[in-house]
Amino acid sequence: MLDQIKTTKIYExxxxxxxxxxxxxxLKMGDKLPSERDLCEQFGVSRASLREALRALELLxxxxxxxxxxxxxxxxxxxxxxxxxxxxxxxxxxxxxxxLQLRKILExxxxxxxxQNISKVQLEELNYILKEQSLAKDSSIAISLDKKFHYKIxxxxxxxxxxxxxxxISSLIESYIEASEVYTLNKDMIKGQHEEIYNALxxxxxxxxxxxxxxxxxxxxxx
Numbered sequence: 697m698l699d700q701i702k703t704t705k706i707y708e709x710x711x712x713x714x715x716x717x718x719x720x721x722x723l724k725m726g727d728k729l730p731s732e733r734d735l736c737e738q739f740g741v742s743r744a745s746l747r748e749a750l751r752a753l754e755l756l757x758x759x760x761x762x763x764x765x766x767x768x769x770x771x772x773x774x775x776x777x778x779x780x781x782x783x784x785x786x787x788x789x790x791x792x793x794x795x796l797q798l799r800k801i802l803e804x805x806x807x808x809x810x811x812q813n814i815s816k817v818q819l820e821e822l823n824y825i826l827k828e829q830s831l832a833k834d835s836s837i838a839i840s841l842d843k844k845f846h847y848k849i850x851x852x853x854x855x856x857x858x859x860x861x862x863x864x865i866s867s868l869i870e871s872y873i874e875a876s877e878v879y880t881l882n883k884d885m886i887k888g889q890h891e892e893i894y895n896a897l898x899x900x901x902x903x904x905x906x907x908x909x910x911x912x913x914x915x916x917x918x919x
Contacts, residue, residue, distance in 0.1 A: 734752065
């Protein structure tokens with residue numbers, strides 16, 4: 697599974713080999729990595745280089761260290777604190793139109809899939825978010841709930857790849873919603889559009905859900 701390393705950028709190659717093992721299915725979510733001593737022997741590297749690689753993998757959200765137990769491939773990616781895609785987009789200076797275009801491609805189809813798979817519990821959670829949005833007087837709270845509303849729809853798609861992508865870009869989307877001051881200008885309109893999306897999901901109508909999200913992105917002028 698792991699090849700011995702004889703190059704200069706040792707920690708980077710350790711990272712690539714572990715990532716490749718995950719891609720190949722040799723390492724799966726929740727799997728415990730061999731001990732640091734065993735990894736050092738397998739790779740033929742120093743413990744300092746190995747630890748540097750493990751720290752980088754931990755920052756990327758692929759590996760987690762459990763005190764007294766060892767290093768593991770993460771089981772739950774929803775709670776990764778860093779959001780690499782958002783950071784990359786921000787560093788690239790993503791334009792408002794770029795973000796909106798991304799949402800128009802991703803979110804309508806996500807809603808259509810969610811309409812097929814959403815559970816009663818998830819519908820209750822969305823309904824609760826809608827009620828909280830109606831009561832929210834502080835725009836920052838409303839914006840946070842807005843992000844949560846759309847993320848819950850992504851979760852309801854029952855597709856972990858879609859959920860992960862939505863989570864990764866959620867901070868970027870939130871920052872643009874905040875910049876647009878949409879909740880100061882169009883609170884009632886946003887409320888009505890969210891209710892329309894919710895009702896389509898409630899009746900498991902994929903076409904209406906997709907169209908409602910598309911309308912929401914076209915008319916709410918988020919960006």
